[in-house]
Amino acid sequence: MKVTMTVNGQTRTGEVEGRTLLSSFLRENLGLTGTHVGCDTSQCGACVVHVDGKDVKACTMFAAECEGAEVATIEGQSAPDGTLNKIQQAFQDYHGLQCGFCTPGMVMTAAALLRDNPTPTEAEVREYLEGNICRCTGYHNIVRAILAASGQEVPAVAAE
Amino acid sequence: MYNFDIETPSTVKDAVAALKQEDAQPLGGGQTLIPTMKQRLAMPSALVSLKGIDEMRGICEDDDGRLCIGGSTTHAEVAAGAGKYPALAALAGQIGDPAVRNRGTIGGSVANNDPAACYPAAVLASGATVTTDRREIAADDYFQGMFTTALEEGEIVTEVKFPVPEKAAYMKFEQPASRFALVGVFVAKFADGVRVAVTGASEEGVFRWSEAEAALTSDFSAGALEGLSLSGDGMISDLHGSGDYRAHIVKVMTKRAVEAA
Ligand SMILES: Cc1cc2nc3c(=O)[nH]c(=O)nc-3n(C[C@H](O)[C@H](O)[C@H](O)COP(=O)(O)OP(=O)(O)OC[C@H]3O[C@@H](n4cnc5c(N)ncnc54)[C@H](O)[C@@H]3O)c2cc1C
Ligand code: FES
Numbered sequence: 502m503k504v505t506m507t508v509n510g511q512t513r514t515g516e517v518e519g520r521t522l523l524s525s526f527l528r529e530n531l532g533l534t535g536t537h538v539g540c541d542t543s544q545c546g547a548c549v550v551h552v553d554g555k556d557v558k559a560c561t562m563f564a565a566e567c568e569g570a571e572v573a574t575i576e577g578q579s580a581p582d583g584t585l586n587k588i589q590q591a592f593q594d595y596h597g598l599q600c601g602f603c604t605p606g607m608v609m610t611a612a613a614l615l616r617d618n619p620t621p622t623e624a625e626v627r628e629y630l631e632g633n634i635c636r637c638t639g640y641h642n643i644v645r646a647i648l649a650a651s652g653q654e655v656p657a658v659a660a661e
Numbered sequence: 662m663y664n665f666d667i668e669t670p671s672t673v674k675d676a677v678a679a680l681k682q683e684d685a686q687p688l689g690g691g692q693t694l695i696p697t698m699k700q701r702l703a704m705p706s707a708l709v710s711l712k713g714i715d716e717m718r719g720i721c722e723d724d725d726g727r728l729c730i731g732g733s734t735t736h737a738e739v740a741a742g743a744g745k746y747p748a749l750a751a752l753a754g755q756i757g758d759p760a761v762r763n764r765g766t767i768g769g770s771v772a773n774n775d776p777a778a779c780y781p782a783a784v785l786a787s788g789a790t791v792t793t794d795r796r797e798i799a800a801d802d803y804f805q806g807m808f809t810t811a812l813e814e815g816e817i818v819t820e821v822k823f824p825v826p827e828k829a830a831y832m833k834f835e836q837p838a839s840r841f842a843l844v845g846v847f848v849a850k851f852a853d854g855v856r857v858a859v860t861g862a863s864e865e866g867v868f869r870w871s872e873a874e875a876a877l878t879s880d881f882s883a884g885a886l887e888g889l890s891l892s893g894d895g896m897i898s899d900l901h902g903s904g905d906y907r908a909h910i911v912k913v914m915t916k917r918a919v920e921a922a
């Protein structure tokens with residue numbers, strides 16, 4: 502079957518099966534491999550994208566369910582000339598990544614948090630990241646990066 | 662995952678008709694069903710998505726003052742919109758993580774009746790009514806053991822109606838890896854008595870703790886539970902906790918729920 506959706510502002514159409522996941526559609530049909538698949542069991546959040554403004558796990562939604570939807574992925578976060586957005590820049594400035602595998606999901610989740618809650622507390626940031634697993638950083642610098650992106654003062658060492 | 666057809670009806674009537682096909686199954690938010698299908702534990706030939714059915718979405722109040730939640734309403738929508746029943750809104754806001762709450766639905770959770778799921782405790786403790794495309798089912802008749810409900814083949818949960826208690830609270834002892842309830846207790850105090858429902862603990866799925874209900878109906882305080890104990894027999898025993906451990910946690914969570922209500 503054919504499915505058409507808007508991805509990062511562009512209309513994209515592709516041929517899918519019923520079982521085609523949104524993550525597979527983005528990565529394989531559209532070549533947008535920035536959306537990572539870490540677990541494929543709905544646990545890790547590496548695949549988080551926005552569908553109609555909501556953060557969702559792209560590995561736990563079918564492409565066919567996105568007919569007519571507005572999808573935003575990590576590829577659409579920076580400016581067309583490659584300038585990083587505030588959250589991405591803060592991840593770089595505060596070393597919010599090591600291997601970078603979890604980062605697309607972290608950035609998209611952070612973007613959803615800051616849209617609804619522009620100045621979250623540290624506890625709110627940690628709670629919102631419940632569904633995003635990072636095997637490298639131990640989370641502290643991710644939390645600091647998100648606090649920095651929100652324009653708030655960044656604790657020297659985030660609390661345990 | 663095996664392949665299947667996906668259908669997107671816009672009315673309950675069309676969904677019920679589509680579910681008459683052999684091996685067709687409803688698709689709510691997919692937050693349980695899609696992982697299950699990936700493991701090939703479910704292999705429907707057709708999925709009928711309920712997400713596009715407007716009449717199954719949203720929160721309203723009926724003439725009896727009950728809070729009525731459409732079956733396709735997401736956990737995030739309940740967390741934000743069930744202010745009239747704060748304990749229920751809080752429960753919805755603690756399910757899984759934000760992305761799960763943006764997709765998962767109350768209808769899917771209640772239909773699935775996972776022994777560690779949160780909503781069944783609220784539905785049972787509130788004495789809610791589960792409305793389907795064909796009938797209304799009282800909570801006490803609806804839950805029939807883990808992953809088992811009164812639903813028939815192809816029956817759709819279209820709405821859940823919650824009487825709003827005077828006081829209520831849900832206390833979840835979270836299993837940190839899955840984020841489901843290792844034990845969850847929902848306490849609801851109504852004018853005519855207290856109801857206590859426990860999830861996560863029993864091999865029979867969600868259940869009412871009647872001794873606690875009696876004690877709390879005569880004295881709504883954590884102290885009223887002091888003399889009670891629950892047996893570990895028939896409780897789930899796994900690497901996260903033994904049956905006795907879970908039985909103990911049920912009492913602790915019940916006390917905390919009473920204090921928080
Ligand atoms: C990482 C993670 C953490 C989670 N943590 C929790 C938690 O802490 N607490 C908790 O309670 N749950 C938790 N869940 C489960 C989540 O709440 C699911 O959303 C819910 O159990 C199923 O709802 P769904 O809408 O996604 O249903 P689906 O996955 O689409 O469907 C589940 C089942 O119900 C059927 N179904 C769906 N909708 C209906 C309907 N309206 N009428 C009849 N049948 C229907 C389907 O055919 C299927 O058999 C978690 C899930 C994940 C992935
Ligand atoms: S790949 Fe989707 S949650 Fe891990």
Ligand code: FES
Nearest residue numbers: 599601635636637
């Ligand atoms: S930076 Fe490696 S998983 Fe997070």
